[in-house]
Structure formats: structure tokens, C-alpha cells
Amino acid sequence: MRALLLLLSLLLSGALLPPLAQAEEPRNAAAFEREKPATVVNPAAELWNKVRQREQPGFAGSTQVGQMNAGELVNPDGEEWRLFRRDELIPTGGWLLLAAFGAVLLLALIRPSVPIPGGESGQRLRRFDAMRRVTHWVMAISMLVLALTGLVIFTGRYLLLPWMGKQAFGTLAALSQQIHELSGPVFAASLLVFFLLFVARNLPAAVDFKWLFRLGGLIGEGHPPAGFFNAGEKILFWIVVLLGVALSVSGLAMLFAHLVQDRALLQLLVIVHAISALLMTATVFGHIYMALSVRGTLRAMRDGYVDANWARSHHPLWFDEQAERGALEDDRAPAPGGGEGEGDAARAGGH
Amino acid sequence: MARMKFYCDAERCIECNGCVTACKNENEVPWGVNRRRVVTINDGESGERSLSVACMHCSDAPCATVCPVDCFYTTEDGVVLHDKDICIGCGYCFYACPFGAPQFPQDGAFGTRGKMDKCTFCNGGPEENHGAAEAQKYGSNRLAEGKLPACAEMCATKALLAGDADMIADVYRTRVVRRGASAMQRGVSIQKQTLGSGS
Numbered sequence: 001m002r003a004l005l006l007l008l009s010l011l012l013s014g015a016l017l018p019p020l021a022q023a024e025e026p027r028n029a030a031a032f033e034r035e036k037p038a039t040v041v042n043p044a045a046e047l048w049n050k051v052r053q054r055e056q057p058g059f060a061g062s063t064q065v066g067q068m069n070a071g072e073l074v075n076p077d078g079e080e081w082r083l084f085r086r087d088e089l090i091p092t093g094g095w096l097l098l099a100a101f102g103a104v105l106l107l108a109l110i111r112p113s114v115p116i117p118g119g120e121s122g123q124r125l126r127r128f129d130a131m132r133r134v135t136h137w138v139m140a141i142s143m144l145v146l147a148l149t150g151l152v153i154f155t156g157r158y159l160l161l162p163w164m165g166k167q168a169f170g171t172l173a174a175l176s177q178q179i180h181e182l183s184g185p186v187f188a189a190s191l192l193v194f195f196l197l198f199v200a201r202n203l204p205a206a207v208d209f210k211w212l213f214r215l216g217g218l219i220g221e222g223h224p225p226a227g228f229f230n231a232g233e234k235i236l237f238w239i240v241v242l243l244g245v246a247l248s249v250s251g252l253a254m255l256f257a258h259l260v261q262d263r264a265l266l267q268l269l270v271i272v273h274a275i276s277a278l279l280m281t282a283t284v285f286g287h288i289y290m291a292l293s294v295r296g297t298l299r300a301m302r303d304g305y306v307d308a309n310w311a312r313s314h315h316p317l318w319f320d321e322q323a324e325r326g327a328l329e330d331d332r333a334p335a336p337g338g339g340e341g342e343g344d345a346a347r348a349g350g351h
Numbered sequence: 352m353a354r355m356k357f358y359c360d361a362e363r364c365i366e367c368n369g370c371v372t373a374c375k376n377e378n379e380v381p382w383g384v385n386r387r388r389v390v391t392i393n394d395g396e397s398g399e400r401s402l403s404v405a406c407m408h409c410s411d412a413p414c415a416t417v418c419p420v421d422c423f424y425t426t427e428d429g430v431v432l433h434d435k436d437i438c439i440g441c442g443y444c445f446y447a448c449p450f451g452a453p454q455f456p457q458d459g460a461f462g463t464r465g466k467m468d469k470c471t472f473c474n475g476g477p478e479e480n481h482g483a484a485e486a487q488k489y490g491s492n493r494l495a496e497g498k499l500p501a502c503a504e505m506c507a508t509k510a511l512l513a514g515d516a517d518m519i520a521d522v523y524r525t526r527v528v529r530r531g532a533s534a535m536q537r538g539v540s541i542q543k544q545t546l547g548s549g550s
Binding site (some may be wrong): 063 | 363371384390393404417419434438439441448451455463464540547
């Protein structure tokens with residue numbers, strides 16, 4: 001902003017000065033040549049220019065106090081940061097979340113559920129082992145807790161405080177903040193494990209482009225081919241991982257602000273954190289809708305199995321591979337205890 | 352009603368840090384927290400100037416509008432105070448404050464930021480005046496005794512002025528008139544003498 005203003009003033013002065021100089025030149029060009037204008041510096045202006053960091057952004061004086069940015073007498077970007085957060089980030093973010101929620105609600109009304117094509121087959125396939133399911137749910141629950149507590153802090157002053165009162169909202173916000181700080185590292189750790197467990201199956205493949213080209217079956221007849229994960233799921237994975245990393249890094253930096261000791265960086269990270277969190281929450285709305293509406297999907301994350309017909313229609317390439325290996329099980333058979341065979345099926349399901 | 356203000360006279364401040372010490376002593380400020388600090392510009396060079404800075408008790412305080420829990424309030428003396436029972440220690444006031452006044456002791460889930468602490472103009476907090484809770488959370492309440500903040504009262508060169516804005520303005524105006532036209536007259540006159548040899 002400041003740089004823009006500076007640029008603007010430079011442009012203006014550049015545009016205005018030449019005509020003035022030209023107007024004066026013929027009259028006393030000789031005199032002008034003799035008396036070189038001395039650069040008279042007003043020490044008062046010089047001092048306050050330094051204090052306000054007008055000529056040297058980031059200028060800091062010396063001080064005996066060791067706190068963050070203590071040498072800077074004036075925080076040059078605070079007002080801009082505050083106004084951006086209050087007038088743009090919070091309202092836009094709020095509307096974005098409402099719009100995402102509304103869109104999902106509308107979809108749920110139009111298409112409340114997609115049954116398993118061909119109904120339940122009585123045969124099942126192992127899709128996720130216990131490790132993957134636990135990691136998914138730890139990440140999911142910590143993410144939802146973080147989203148809720150984060151929203152309390154982000155929008156609470158405008159949405160909750162007016163009817164809760166300062167004391168009650170203060171307690172709720174303090175509680176939210178504590179829970180947020182405790183679940184943050186849980187999310188970050190589960191994200192790391194999640195990434196390691198799932199990345200191999202989420203690498204892009206040629207078949208994904210065909211899937212995307214047909215928008216996952218919205219265009220054309222029947223389901224487009226897909227492996228263990230279809231392109232939509234892979235995109236979700238990468239969105240979650242990238243936003244999750246942005247959230248974890250910025251969140252940990254904000255949590256351990258005393259180790260960062262850089263106000264400008266922290267200001268930026270607050271914004272990065274908020275934008276990533278909003279996009280993540282909106283993405284998760286979509287994910288929850290898909291998981292709930294497409295019948296047979298949620299089961300993969302509940303007991304780790306999917307129906308054979310579900311796999312055949314949604315992930316035909318994976319199904320063919322599994323059927324060839326003879327991995328199809330009778331759905332009435334008791335679920336294997338102690339997890340034997342779980343890893344096999346899941347591992348074999350890969351690529 | 353009075354409108355309390357600080358003013359630091361850059362022509363008088365000698366960077367003795369007496370105000371910082373006075374503040375820490377008066378308010379029993381914890382380790383790692385400095386409600387007031389002295390910053391020196393051009394340290395050791397010509398034109399060296401020092402300024403003591405703390406919460407400036409803004410009329411339209413940015414901290415109060417950025418606070419997610421709205422814990423700030425302005426007293427009828429124009430002193431900006433906050434309620435530590437409501438504060439969640441998010442640090443946003445520090446990012447927004449033009450003067451870097453809010454400070455954070457180490458506390459919280461991972462020994463991170465605790466509840467914000469800042470200059471109270473030696474006016475305590477929302478608790479009962481001179482009560483144990485007020486003293487423990489906010490320190491001294493000199494204003495309620497009719498005294499001005501300890502930092503300004505202790506200032507040896509009377510560089511740091513605290514009090515009603517009109518009176519501060521009068522004192523400062525008198526000083527400026529006696530010194531000459533500009534607050535930085537000393538600097539200007541030096542500049543005039545050495546104009547030929549450049550700055």
C-alpha cells in the first residue's frame with residue numbers, strides 16, 4: 001500500500017515537474033546554473049521520517065528492551081493489517097463459508113443420495129486398514145474441532161458477543177483458544193502420518209485426466225474409469241495436504257510467536273492461517289457431503305470395507321485388479337479380528 | 352473531563368531508562384514484560400535522539416477494534432485499559448498497535464503467550480480500586496490516588512510528560528516557544544552553521 005502510494009506520488013511529481021521547470025528555465029537559467037540548491041535537511045523531519053520508517057522500511061533504533069520489534073517506535077503496517085482483517089477478511093470469509101454451506105445444502109436437496117449401482121452385492125473388498133482409518137478420523141475430528149473453535153475466535157466478536165455478553169463470550173473464547181492450541185499439534189501430526197500413508201495412491205495417473213475431462217461422470221455415459229482413488233479424491237488429498245501444511249506451519253509459528261520474533265511475518269501468517277482455514281473448511285463441507293451422499297462410501301472409513309458393486313462402479317480399475325487377485329470376500333463372513341489380511345488387501349489395492 | 356496523554360520530548364530524553372525501571376518497580380511487572388521502553392535513533396551519531404514509548408492511550412485505539420473478544424475499554428479520563436479476565440492472549444492487539452505497546456508473558460498450553468499486559472497509565476484495571484486482584488493483575492493505581500504515572504513522575508529531565516492533554520500541550524508549547532520556533536531548533540541551528548559543508 002505504502003509502496004503504491006509512493007509510486008503514485010513519484011508518477012505525479014514526474015508528470016507535474018517537467019512543465020514547471022520548463023516554464024522557469026528561459027527566465028533565469030544562468031542563475032539556476034550558478035546557485036546549486038543545497039540539500040537542506042530538516043532534522044525534525046528526518047527524525048520523524050526515521051521513526052515512521054518512511055525512507056527505510058524496517059528501520060529500528062537501539063533499545064535496552066528485548067521484546068519483539070522493540071527497536072521500532074512505530075508499527076508501520078498495523079493499521080493496514082487491522083483494516084484488511086476487519087473490513088475484508090472476516091466479512092468475505094464469513095460469506096464464503098456460508099456460500100459453501102449453502103451450496104452443499106442445495107446439492108443435498110437436489111441429490112440427497114446416490115445408491116450403490118446394482119444394490120448390495122453380498123461381496124466386499126478391503127479398502128482401508130485400521131491405521132489409515134484411525135489416522136483419517138484423528139485428522140478429521142481435530143480438524144472439525146479446530147474449525148469450530150477457530151470460527152468462534154474469528155467471527156465471535158460479531159456473531160456471538162452481542163447476545164452472549166463480554167464475560168460469557170470471553171470464557172467461551174478463552175476455552176476455544178485453549179482447545180484450538182491443543183488440537184492444532186494433533187492435527188499437524190496426524191496430517192504428517194496421513195500424508196505418508198496416502199501419498200502413494202494419490203499420485204496423478206493418466207486415467208485421472210480422462211476422469212476429470214468427464215467431470216467424474218457428469219458428462220457422458222456411465223462412470224469414467226478410476227483406480228483406487230479417482231481424480232476428484234486425489235485433488236481433495238492435495239488440497240487438504242497443501243492447506244494443512246500452510247495451516248500447521250502458520251499455526252505453530254503463531255503458537256510459538258516468542259520464537260518467531262517478527263511482527264511483520266506474524267501479521268502475514270495470521271492472514272495466511274485464516275485464508276487457508278476458510279478454504280479448508282469449505283473443502284471439507286464438500287467432502288462430507290460426498291461421503292454421506294454416495295452410499296457405501298462412508299463404510300470404507302467405518303469398518304474398512306466397501307461393497308463389490310460400489311467398487312465396480314466407482315473404482316473399476318481397482319475392482320478389476322482386486323477381483324483378479326481373488327480379494328473379494330463374502331460380506332457375511334465375520335470381519336477378521338486382529339487385523340490379519342487387512343494390510344494385504346489395502347496394500348494390494350494400491351497401484 | 353480530563354483526557355490523559357503521554358508526551359516524550361525528544362530534546363530532553365537522555366535515555367537513562369529511569370521510566371522503564373520506575374514502571375517495572377511500581378507495577379511489579381513480570382520478567383520478560385516491559386510496559387515502557389526507550390528507543391534511541393542514530394545512537395552514537397550526530398542527531399541522536401531518544402524517545403520513551405508505551406501505550407499512548409489512543410482516542411480511537413486500534414487494539415480495541417482488533418480484539419476478538421472486545422476486552423478493551425476507555426475510562427472517563429481517556430485511559431485505555433483492558434480486562435485480563437476476558438483477554439485470551441491472541442496477540443492481535445500487538446500486531447495492530449502503532450507503538451508495539453501490548454506485551455505477553457509466557458503462559459498457556461505450551462508455555463506460549465499468556466494474557467496481554469500493557470501500560471495502564473498507572474490506573475489499574477476493571478477490578479475494585481487498590482484491591483488485591485487489581486494489584487496482582489494490573490499493578491499500581493496511582494491515578495485513583497490523584498497521582499500521575501510513575502514513569503513521568505520519576506523522569507529526571509522532565510522529558511516524559513503525563514497528564515491531561517491540555518496541560519501537557521501547554522507545558523510543551525511553552526518549551527517550544529522558549530527554545531525557538533521548532534521543537535528541533537537545536538538541530539536546525541547546527542544545520543544552518545554547517546550548511547556549506549553539506550549535511
